[in-house]
Amino acid sequence: MLVHAGTFAALSGGGDISGTRGTSPDGLFVRDARHLSHWRLTVDGTEPTVLVPAYGDGGAAAVLTAAATRDEPSPWTLHRRQALFHGRLTENLRLGNNTAREITVIVAIDADADFADQFELRSDRRIYDKAGAHITVSDSADGTRFAYHREEWQADTTVTADPEPAVTPASRGTLRTLAWRVRLSPHGTAEITVRVTAQAGGADPSPVGPPVVRSVLALIRRERDDFTDEPPLPVRDVSDELVRACEQGLRDLARLRVPAVGPDGEDLLVPGAGVPWFLTLFGRDSLLTSHFALPYRPELAEATLRALAATQATAYDPARIAQPGKIVHEIRHGELAHFRQVPYGRYYGSVDSTPLFLTLLGAHAEQTGDPSLARRFESHARAAIGWMFADGGLDERGYLTYEADTHGLLNQNWKDSEGAVCFTDGTQATGSIAVAEAQGYAYDALRRSAQLARTVWDDPAWADELDAHAKALRERFHTDFWMPEQHFYALALDGTGRQVDALASDAGHLLWSGILDDVHAQAVGRRLLEPDFFTGWGIRTLAAGQAPHHPLSYHRGSIWPHDNAVITLGLARHGLHAEAATVTAALVEAAARHGDRLPEVIAGHTRQEDEGPVPYPHACSPQAWAAATPLALLTAAGARAET
Template sequence: MRLDQINILQGDAFVVSDRQGDINPAANVPDGLFYRDMRHLSRWQLRLNGHQLEALSADNLEYDEVVFFLIEPTGTIYRNPSLSVTRRRAVATGMQERITVHNFGNTPVAFELTMIFDADFADIFEVKDQMSKTGHLYRHRRDGGITLGYSRADFRRETHIDAPGAFVTEESLTFRYELPPGQEWGIDIQIRVGVEVDAALQRRQHHPDMPYSIREWLDASPILDTDWDDLLHIYNRSLLDLAALRFYPFVGDRASLPAAGLPWFMAVFGRDSLLVSYQMLPFHPELAYTTLRALAERQAIHEDDHRDAEPGKILHELRNGERAHFGERPQSPYFGAADTTPLFLIVLDEYERWTGDTQTVQDLEPAARAALRWLETYGDPDGDGYIEYQTRNPRSGLVNQCWKDSWNSVVHPDGSLAKLPRATCEIQGYAYDARRRTARLAREVWNDPGLAERLERDAEELYRRFNTDFWLPDLGYYALALDGDKKPVTTLTSNIGHLLWSGIVPPERVDALAALLCGPRMFTGWGVRTLADGQPAYNPLEYHNGTVWPHDTAIAAAGLARYGHRDEANQLAMGLLQAGHHLRHRLPEALAGYPRKNTLVPVLYPTACSPQAWAAGAPMMLLRMMLGIDPEPDTLAVRPHLPEDLRRLALHGVRFRGARVEALAGTAAHDLDRLKPVPGARELQ
């Protein structure tokens, strides 16, 4: 994310521009108006009398609206401009822009206002990888507007620009006007997007434009009360970012699920949507409800090598651009993830624990049983009890199918790649947790005690074998993975935090892991490095080999708290939340892994998504951890353990089983150690 970058977004449409509001063509830069993975405007530059304007200020009004205040440059500090320009822009399925010119001079001013435009219809991956187009670009002028289009076989996209009163050329709109002193003049420009793809896919992907308003979303959110002002701002920023990233996969349904992040991942990602849904259960359980339904509906039922699909597998990614349409990337839905399927089972259980919605668990029983079969068959092709992965599509499938899915993320300490297939440690933890959780559902909801007993036996066997095969006694931590020869990959990584979160670690080994997670090799002062310092593979600017990811740190903190290491968990939480003070209270996808003592401020990873869904959800997970909120069979318990510098923390209106409850700690609690229902609580559904 550039420092001068301004973003607005709504669902699967977003706009990235500079502080003048201009969209400037540049290689490998995701500026533009994007809709469903393609760029519908690649140039959108405002000129007044042929000159670029200067920005006085620019700021978002909401996540989907921004205003720019601009002036005409005079070329000298001794003469102030008489004309100023306001651009007010909103995005939905397309873009609307209101341009207003103000004359603050004493005489009439004749001016020429020009908008220069273009649309390259680049697929988001063509932007990222600087690839060229193979289809046909066209444009048709009409009275007061123009249509820019792109076609290739049965695939077509169009951008319709409507500008009443403009003189229209193939690349510009021009308005000429004489403005009296003290007056203003304005014009509205509408940009509509047109999509022609497979009709069945279009029906599946259609959604209304944000039927659940931002005010409704905020009103439904718990109210945070704390004496730490930065935390209040981080909480509110996270809520707004998650509101902006919502998709509506079911026509006419207000329930939403989160996209992964702007700009590269404005799409449904199984892993991201599931983890964000988990993070948000005390705050917005409808995210989990929709995510589970949407992923179950798209669960693989056949083998498909190109899509890495296998019966029972939960999807990795759902794309709508040209490259996916023609199979130049794996066609959507793409299933190249080995962790989404156990995560689906984990979130299904956690959703029921928070909501008591056994009907959804019953409805999704076939999908859950299919997911279990995948764990036991396709997920474990050699029958050794571990989930391992290797793409079925060597031409364009993902090499790494864990959350660290960059090509070089599973490496030995010297940086050499681990041999395929790979069984990463955290996925085994997920599989263990998924079996234990699904056993509970089988016993309590599906009335299948035989399945419950088998899953519990399988979980215990996995626990025993994992703690033998993955533990490195000479090093005091778990191997990152077993490689294709079943040899441990001895790299020290943040994956050990996920193992704590899953509960697969014996209590006697937790102290060693806690010391590593909070020690200088792994903890930068802002968060946990994905790969520990001191190993040749470490690079503070390598995507998964040394950066700090907020969601990853939050998972490690939750794992430490699970085992009673609350002080260490708070150390990680405070470091991450203190970073928000320097980042306008928005946690990005990733930070560089430099030590805090050297940089004093957090350093952004150069191409980090911002906003990014599971980064926005990380503070929610930390709030739950600090308050010790946990659903129990008959009640929702709170066992707070606050950081030393945090004296008051409360969440009013936590969502639990159809009611609103309070979580209080510190000076807000008055020694209250249980959550109490709020009078007049509203039902969740």
């Protein structure tokens, strides 16, 4: 997987693209559209054998050859190097003659572009009306150009090559074959360079990178090194495995940064959520990623706060769940968003992005000692707090709430899949739902905003008011959410105020936010380390033994590293350092089994002797808050070291 500046290319081990759909599509994707849907290399009419599958740091390098036997080895070897820079895929082919005689081979690449929106490629069985859309192809001396048109929406993919290819159209459709007749002297070599440039719909032209892969990779590595060269602050008594996971996490965060624009028109790089489906600004994901990375890379928090301030809602738009002061959930740039065939573009279906914006704003000022950003965004903070009371539900119900969006997300907390907020019998909660963790975030947001009101905004009266609201929220939360028989907090309250009684990991977030006293926090923390929650690889999203539990579900029994990171920070906050160390060790070993990288989610099977963690089949990897999880674990280890 090649990832750079909000674009990605998902390729086979040999460097090809076959145009798959479903859970893990391949192709070249720019701003939510697939700009290459077919990219197939042949030599003398057949696909080469892969000697070395694509690998590399920032680029892909594969070694290919002809089918051969021990007694009749291949007459040639092809080194295929690929690199991605913004919206351009550069490919260098170096073909070597292995023999002492002159040979001639035909090298060809079949290319096509379907311009499918990412939402079309997801396996949700929806069919979108794209009436009037059409693709045209125009050939030139040095390549070909695929152009997409639908009303005013336009996009194109241009393929150029050096030396110039012979371009042949297929008998039908838009497929093109670019071919070169290559004559190789005895033990000689020849090189071909191919460039694919994507011009995304609704976007300015991407920066033009260097002409060869080697130079592209050098530029990408300089960008990465600027972000990763300074290691996280050392913490004594942490494992080498945790150090390696932090280093890999920083490399992944460098790749996952996507362009955004701040409120003053400034260019930013913010954490995109993950590939293949979520390489864009997400409120909740980018905020929690920035929280985890704050002690080590505060520039991520600043960029995220600026980008989210720039997209904060200022008016009501029911189709997008927008309300004044609300922080965006997800931003999309594709064709379907443009024509409002999906409720995105800017979609505000999140109950927790707004309080998390406020907590990060306060945490950034505290961590850096620099109040200038908090001062700059005072009006945005006031608008966000205004939303929490006016439209978020704090005034009417006393809790942050959401109602199912039948055109978007039925659940609008971090467990946003259908059926994730459920009772122990598996029934989905309905009505105006108040999920537990969002109340913790709201409490933290009120407390941190009160501190800023005293120290930065010069409004002590408002600070007292916010503190009073926080205190009242804390008291009623314990009364309404505590389940004395289970010695645990309910997952949520439904629209009637009934406790949604599933035992879920959301309660662990309450430790991080500070809404619990030490006695109840420690009870919850220890409960999460019991075998029905803790698998040996991490804490399940839903405890085993309940009807809705399923180890391969998205949110009802799987293990999410970021969820565990929030819990681990909370464990450390309340002095449960042995429990925090247990979770940390499990996650770090899981990362070591995945090349020091934590995936978005892991299957929730109980750990077995001599077996590794079971992969979740649809996980994003790399994924931002999973990449930042080792940094949060390092912070928790630092808290333990200070005691």
